[in-house]
Amino acid sequence: MASIIDGKAVAKEVQKQIKEEVDGLARRWGMAPGLAVVLVGDDPASHIYVKNKEKACKEVGIRSFEHLLPATISEKELLALVNSLNKDKSVHGILVQLPLPAHIRAEKILEAVSPYKDIDGFHPLSQGMLVIGGGGFRPCTPMGVMKLLEAAGCDPKGKNAVVVGRSNIVGKPVALMLLEKHATVTVCHSRTASLRDEISRADILVVAIGKAGLVRGEWIKPGAVVIDVGVTRLPSGKLAGDVEFETAKDRASAITPVPGGVGPMTICMLLYNTLKAAKDSIQRER
């Protein structure tokens, strides 16, 4: 029977450490890290997400600046806002909530965010730095996955890690971070010939697909550590992960629940990156 990796508890502990550091910055430099959140349109899920971010910032002493914009805003106007936030010294991190309306090219906007303020880690420079093992910002959900492995006492070194999903925001960066920690990494996707066979060899399994229960419990190698990133809202209103939890927990040695696993870590890592951006800005100005 697997131990359940409690993302809420891990996030709470990391947030406590972030708050201590934020308090330290206030004492030593008289400054507070600032996060600008840009939200275009009225997608209800995005609004809830942004509200949660604002609340989390407040709890640790990070200032948050919300920019709620109508869906009719032009790409040019949005670029102008991003450029002004790039110059604003009270803003250390900029988050542009995705998805953006179809008439705005998301890649143009993400590229306009200063790499110094790219706390989402979506700028091509940040992504390139991750590939070469450099020091840029890392995307929040993959960082959360790595923190959960650490919290579960799982060192990836020498282990077979299988990542299911190859998106730029989850699958690919998680695979690179596992490789950096010396795991032997396999990345699976929709054209993988036998998902079951690949998964059955995983000592560490990270799943980020977005299809509830697609990974069956019986595919999992006994003793594997399983991190389920997927979130799907079922017709019943409940949230479900990509891994069949009830059967998987009888084979894995540790597993994340959905909800309460990776989810709480994502916002927590956003706070971590905002704090890092503020600390980096002090270093640059010294």
Ligand code: NAP
């Ligand atoms: P995405 O961009 O849609 O990517 C999904 C990936 O799954 C793709 O690489 C796709 O393969 C692969 N896939 C689809 N069907 C498959 C199948 N039958 N077998 C194997 N691979 C398959 O999704 P994402 O943005 O990475 O997100 C994935 C999930 O994580 C979603 O449920 C999302 O809500 C969740 N998520 C959670 C958090 C959090 O904070 N908890 C954060 C981000 C994402 P192809 O590349 O071949 O199409």
